[in-house]
Amino acid sequence: MATMATEHDEGTPLKVSEHAPPATGYQDSPPSYSENEGMFARTLDDTTIRRYFIRKVFVIVGVQLLFTFGIVCVFTYSSDIRNFTQATPAFLYSSFGIFIVMLVALNCCGDIRRQYPWNILCMTLLTLSLSYMVGAIASNYNTASVMIALGSTVAVCLAIILFASQTRFDFTLCYGFLLVASIVLLMFGFFSIFFYSRILQIVYGSLGAMIFSIFLAADIQLMLANHRYGLSPEEYIFGALILYLDIINIFLYMLMIFGGDR
Template structure:
């Protein structure tokens, strides 16, 4: 609709006419004070006002990236999603899972050691061992070979639970053939070794993650030596095989621990692979324990 024309009264000057063209559409909206549609920044890119008489101030993300020392507000510290923070959360999750696995295995070992009826039933019924072996093998293959399921909740936890139950049954069956004192001594010695090697892995400046090829060669050598010892039925060779096994899996424990720590080490495990990382540490501990059990019996 056209604007009404105002006619000046006789003797009055004509009103000044603005030369600025009429604004329509989006330009009118800008003049009304609405401005461009605002995109709110995340809390980590926001500085809280220091005084009540100041308006809330927004900063640009490039400004924060270039000068992070200028923005030491508590909000930044609360939402500090750096690589270091993610790695620490990953380490906590991994060792929480390992602790849960060890508690389950310890409960099975205690059950088989102190419940004579259960121990006899397992020894007389081979299907229990076969079922445990199948659970262990299938879940291990799924975690090792299937990348997507081992990263998706709840499938990764279900696979890890099946793996832990299967291996716990196998380990508990083996330990039920030993004396209680020998088993407890093996648990204590294994705990000291694991704690010492874990602290060493955190503190040492030597990067064990570069030894992956050498460790594989050592693993094949120890396996071959174990087969020879089993064929020859030599007690001395079996004792030496167990000692080499403790040494090998001790090095593997340091290697896997540094892979989990990350940092300046050459190779590291992705934070998404917390189930796989827990499996590797748990396997290292179980292998050290079983070979220490054989050493102490000998």
């Protein structure tokens, strides 16, 4: 195979795909997969492996989204479940704790993330806990607002997936900008607590939906590995995780836009 250029970080090594020009002074070496090393790898020549990886990622994400949005519909349409959720905040706090533990385990523990069945178990617990939290949040909004936000999320995500898979613009180079934008969004949300207004809520929701839409486009290209950076086929759980979280965040910000004064 041709010699590939590499870029090193303090954390996970990133490797340039075949579309980038080769650099001199680097030698081929087998990838390391200890802990978080080897999360990102160069695009494989074997397109069959890449297509199988993409299919596996989207199947996992599809199952997660069907379950989560099913829970959202149940929480929205059932007044009994809505009342139970609002009367028992302990379940919400417990779900949040489980979600954080599973998120840290899947992001920071490479062996768990790549080892069956622990990776599936952690992903299942994360999906269950996040689904309950999203359903509990949606239960505070009226049914029409939730359905509009849900339909808007589906339309936006499908458009982004199609655009990101066809465009030549490399969204994977935008991760630095997205990190800064996320920090600014977090600070904006914190100060919005003390200066609340409906207009400010719409602006905040619009900014959040836009930022995570760019995240989704970048992560889609990371799956396809047809730009500068690509995700290793061993990291199908990590790939499903980031796409799932992107879409859920888009839905929550859409809900903030269409939800009215809540």
